[in-house]
Amino acid sequence: MGLKEGKIFSRLVYLTKGTIMETLKSIIRDVPDFPKKGIIFKDITPMLSDPGLFQKAIDILKGRYEDKKIDRIVGIEARGFVFASALAYALGAGVTMVRKPGKLPYKTHRKTYSLEYGEDSIEVHQDAFENGQRIVIIDDVLATGGTLAACVDLVQNNFQVELVEIALLIELDFLNGRQKLDGLPLYSMIHF
Numbered sequence: 503m504g505l506k507e508g509k510i511f512s513r514l515v516y517l518t519k520g521t522i523m524e525t526l527k528s529i530i531r532d533v534p535d536f537p538k539k540g541i542i543f544k545d546i547t548p549m550l551s552d553p554g555l556f557q558k559a560i561d562i563l564k565g566r567y568e569d570k571k572i573d574r575i576v577g578i579e580a581r582g583f584v585f586a587s588a589l590a591y592a593l594g595a596g597v598t599m600v601r602k603p604g605k606l607p608y609k610t611h612r613k614t615y616s617l618e619y620g621e622d623s624i625e626v627h628q629d630a631f632e633n634g635q636r637i638v639i640i641d642d643v644l645a646t647g648g649t650l651a652a653c654v655d656l657v658q659n660n661f662q663v664e665l666v667e668i669a670l671l672i673e674l675d676f677l678n679g680r681q682k683l684d685g686l687p688l689y690s691m692i693h694f
């Protein structure tokens with residue numbers, strides 16, 4: 503059985519085979535034609551369900567940011583929340599949720615952005631940040647970059663915060679999403 507099946511996977515496997523980045527990369531499962539035909543979906547669930555690997559991924563991010571005085575980790579709905587909460591806990595930072603419209607209970611700021619077909623919106627609470635806070639925005643996958651660019655606009659147009667970095671588990675290099683982010687500091691753990 504190859505690692506892609508992700509069924510039997512343990513700390514022992516990555517300690518004996520290759521580097522941690524290669525191991526993380528190998529456990530990401532390709533799901534063709536999801537959610538629609540022609541898209542190869544990068545499924546991170548086998549990585550999340552391996553306790554040792556998920557911990558290792560968070561530890562790498564913790565090492566990257568622990569001396570950077572980060573106040574807040576901003577997670578993008580929904581898979582971004584998984585990484586945001588674990589990393590915030592590891593750093594002793596807070597979490598801010600950027601959500602789909604109508605999900606946040608208090609007053610919100612909204613950003614609407616274009617998709618391939620139609621448009622979408624994201625929201626954040628109007629009291630989400632205090633001036634001068636140092637933040638990291640995190641999501642699982644950088645594809646076309648539309649969602650992250652909208653998130654950056656949402657935060658920077660409404661708050662005086664310092665964006666220390668945007669962090670991704672996976673960057674799909676062939677989609678050039680990075681170009682949409684105007685040279686902002688961007689760190690991706692794994693590239694396809």
Ligand code: AMP
Nearest residue numbers: 542543544641643644645646647648649
């Ligand atoms: P983007 O095209 O960069 O705006 O991607 C929008 C969101 O869709 C991101 O938050 C990703 O989580 C998700 N996404 C886009 N393409 C993929 C893909 N091929 N595999 C997994 N998730 C994806």
